Amino acid sequence: MKIIEGFKLREVMGQLTLVGEGIGQIDFNKLVLFNASTAWLWQSVEGKEFTVEKLATLLSEHYGINKDTALNDASDIAKEWIKNELVEE
Amino acid sequence: MNREWLQLLRLLSSGLWDRPVDKVVFFGPTDWNGVFTFASQQTVIGLVAEAINRLPADLQPPQEAIRQLQMLLVQNRQRHILLNRTLVEITDLLQKENIHPVLLKGQGVALNYIESALRQCGDIDLYIGTDDYQKACIVVDRWNGKDENSQESKKHYHLCHQGVNIELHRIAECMSMPWHNARFQRWTRQNLHGDNLRRVYINSTEINLPPFNFDVLYIFNHAWCHFIAGGISLRQLCDWARYLHTFRTEIDRDELKKNLKAFGLWHAWQLFGYIAVKYIGLPKEDCPFYTNWYSWQTERILDMIQKGGNFGFFQTHVKDRPDGYWAGKWFSFKKMHHHFYRLLPICPQNVFQAWIRFLYMGVYRI
Numbered sequence: 001m002k003i004i005e006g007f008k009l010r011e012v013m014g015q016l017t018l019v020g021e022g023i024g025q026i027d028f029n030k031l032v033l034f035n036a037s038t039a040w041l042w043q044s045v046e047g048k049e050f051t052v053e054k055l056a057t058l059l060s061e062h063y064g065i066n067k068d069t070a071l072n073d074a075s076d077i078a079k080e081w082i083k084n085e086l087v088e089e
Numbered sequence: 090m091n092r093e094w095l096q097l098l099r100l101l102s103s104g105l106w107d108r109p110v111d112k113v114v115f116f117g118p119t120d121w122n123g124v125f126t127f128a129s130q131q132t133v134i135g136l137v138a139e140a141i142n143r144l145p146a147d148l149q150p151p152q153e154a155i156r157q158l159q160m161l162l163v164q165n166r167q168r169h170i171l172l173n174r175t176l177v178e179i180t181d182l183l184q185k186e187n188i189h190p191v192l193l194k195g196q197g198v199a200l201n202y203i204e205s206a207l208r209q210c211g212d213i214d215l216y217i218g219t220d221d222y223q224k225a226c227i228v229v230d231r232w233n234g235k236d237e238n239s240q241e242s243k244k245h246y247h248l249c250h251q252g253v254n255i256e257l258h259r260i261a262e263c264m265s266m267p268w269h270n271a272r273f274q275r276w277t278r279q280n281l282h283g284d285n286l287r288r289v290y291i292n293s294t295e296i297n298l299p300p301f302n303f304d305v306l307y308i309f310n311h312a313w314c315h316f317i318a319g320g321i322s323l324r325q326l327c328d329w330a331r332y333l334h335t336f337r338t339e340i341d342r343d344e345l346k347k348n349l350k351a352f353g354l355w356h357a358w359q360l361f362g363y364i365a366v367k368y369i370g371l372p373k374e375d376c377p378f379y380t381n382w383y384s385w386q387t388e389r390i391l392d393m394i395q396k397g398g399n400f401g402f403f404q405t406h407v408k409d410r411p412d413g414y415w416a417g418k419w420f421s422f423k424k425m426h427h428h429f430y431r432l433l434p435i436c437p438q439n440v441f442q443a444w445i446r447f448l449y450m451g452v453y454r455i
Contacts, residue, residue, distance in 0.1 A: 013142040019163050026171055
């Protein structure tokens, strides 16, 4: 999967927020707030092709969590991103 | 002063100048709905939200309200992007036809804010001038398609492109008194044509802006005209205050003084100046010709701004204009006279001039 073009991560009132700024996303009208780890993950895969396994590896290596937990978290995150139309498969 | 209004002023001042918020006025329960209503009516929600973020967690509004503010900030940022994109598109289009528009107010003024996206944006005003005006209208109509809702007035041609309101100005502004107006039009031609223009880049496109001494007076005069004609919001004073601060070393005070007196705006400048310093937080030394001689009048002005909001739209005693032509005329007549009556003790000379113009325009349009 890949992040859909036109999103930018910004700090809005002290919270990391995804803002639709590209031509195709100017009408994006959802409030997507990220915590620090999700924001880091997002930035790590920006502009790249990735899989749930890749997300899990990144989480596991960066935060030192075991692979199963990382895979569960990565799977949940990817589902959310797909549901909110932030990434395309 | 109403507590929520005072809180709004403190938040606004903090957001506008990137200063800590005066927390004292937030001790005890806060009616956040009241504060947000004022912020919305005064079109300063972005600056207020920024300042709320500086309050300690226990003084901040509930999370639900914070989420709504975040959503509004995101939407406003998206609106800025859309406006800048449209501005660049129309500027490129006109420049290809050898027409060189000058951006008035709006996105140009937003550049003077600490963060442009915190300024609530409106429309795009482009000064074209009389020579290229007809050609520019044809070019934009070809680009936009003939829009049934487009309108033309003595001052400008208005169109809507993909949700963005655009005004092509034949003249930048029209003043009430003919002798002021004649001078103003000459002054506009001197300043907005030729080599005096400033140039900035928005999305890598060169955009023309008016020279400093024109702009600072024009932004002020625009706010003052709207105030006399019905009302303004605090955002318009914020635009002016940010301009005065940002270009405090570039503004030629002698020239400004000469022009303010020539256009009959000296007293008006001092009235707004006091509000900008006392309530909005503009440093006194950045406000040319600051005086506190008119504190009583300025309290009345602030009260009118509080009650009227953006363009005076929120005055609770004003009902909707009735449908019939003559009923509508009578309604406007009564409404404006009520407004002028309130303004009379504050600035009698300006009210008299505006009244003459109002009557003239009312008869002229019949």
